[in-house]
Amino acid sequence: xxxxxxxxEFLPYRLSVLSNRISRDIARDYQARxxxxxxxxxxxxxxxxxxxxxxxAVAKSTAMDKVAVxxxxxxxxxxxxxxxxxxxxxxxxTFLSLSPKGREIYRQVVPVALAYEADILRKLTxxxxxxxDQLLHKLTDIQAAFANDP
Numbered sequence: 810x811x812x813x814x815x816x817x818e819f820l821p822y823r824l825s826v827l828s829n830r831i832s833r834d835i836a837r838d839y840q841a842r843x844x845x846x847x848x849x850x851x852x853x854x855x856x857x858x859x860x861x862x863x864x865x866a867v868a869k870s871t872a873m874d875k876v877a878v879x880x881x882x883x884x885x886x887x888x889x890x891x892x893x894x895x896x897x898x899x900x901x902x903t904f905l906s907l908s909p910k911g912r913e914i915y916r917q918v919v920p921v922a923l924a925y926e927a928d929i930l931r932k933l934t935x936x937x938x939x940x941x942d943q944l945l946h947k948l949t950d951i952q953a954a955f956a957n958d959p
Contacts, residue, residue, distance in 0.1 A: 824948075831925075831929075832847050833847070834925065835921065835922050835925050836850065838918070838921050839914075839917075839918045839921065842917070843914050843917075843918070845885075845890070845914070846881070846884075848873060848877050848878070848880070848881040849881040849884060849885055849890075850918065851871045851873060851881070852867055852871070852873075852878060852881045852882060852885060852891070852905075853885065853890060853891070853907060853911055853914065853915055853918075854915070854918075854919075854922075855867055855870045855871055856891060856905055856906060856907050856911070857907055857911075857912070857915040857919070860906060861894070861904035861905065861906045862904060862905055863902055863903065863904060863905070864878055864879065864882055864903070864905060867882070867905065882905060885911070889908055889910055889911075890907065890908055890910055890911035890914060891905050891906060891907055891908055891911050892905070892906050892907075892908045893905055894906070
């Protein structure tokens with residue numbers, strides 16, 4: 810018997826579609842105000858949280874491919890939202906950081922993103938929110954074990 814894939818019931822597809830829709834909803838505000846794309850915001854968000862990181866660390870932290878990170882970094886650097894500094898101990902490596910202009914945008918976008926998240930979570934019971942958090946952690950662990958990439 811030949812198995813059939815029901816895409817609308819396929820967990821990876823459902824998670825991807827939901828993630829894309831939520832990202833687009835949040836992005837409407839910062840795209841209109843600051844002309845930054847979702848990948849560019851992800852780079853800014855991880856730099857805003859973690860400080861100076863290499864482009865490869867950004868790619869790993871965001872699960873974005875290196876080409877997408879490279880494009881986002883190039884654009885953010887061109888508009889002076891991030892800065893690049895050469896590592897003194899290894900001249901081949903650079904660290905990315907938010908510029909003062911980038912930090913100001915980060916400070917403006919974060920409350921919008923957190924408000925969107927709070928709106929979603931308010932529609933869940935506290936138990937639903939706790940279970941969702943546990944399940945997301947569990948799915949992350951399962952994926953990491955499959956990928957052998959903890």
